[in-house]
Amino acid sequence: MSEGLPSKKEALLLLRKSGCSKTVVEHCKSVARVALQMADVFKARRIKVDLELVEAGALLHDIGRSKTHTVHHAIVGAQIAESLGLPKPIISIIKRHVGGGITVKEARRLGWPEDIYMPKTLEEKIIAYADKLVDGSRKVTIERAIGKFISDQSLPRSSITLLRKLHQEMSALLGDCKCP
16 A cells, blocks of 8 residues: 555455455445545535545445444444554544444444544545445435435434434535535
């Protein structure tokens, strides 16, 4: 891996070497495409966004799915990223992409280490949001994503509320663009 952020090729190699299935890799590639579309809109509107971080973070956000497909994939993924020596911004993206974020109370209930699991930076928010707009490798509406999370109960209720807030925030920032 080159100094700093991994390239697209390096990130995809890390996913494969970590044991991610082809389905997970394709999902991550789709999330990266959607996230970069959003980031391009921000860039065009002169909102500062790190395109390289968005691409690398989106590609690696689900690296923890190499070991588990539960909500805990965020924690497992952050541990994998740390063991690989990935930069802190990538590790933060991985642990903060679940739903619209995980509250401190919910993290405690899940048995997660004390930390921040809410997306804070624009790049973290872009990736968390883009991830919800991709089911498998196809784009879906936020309403469909929320409905799926509610029906399969894969996210804590508070995370769904936070996802709705993230949707409102991102929609306001993206305006009437045709993305994602």
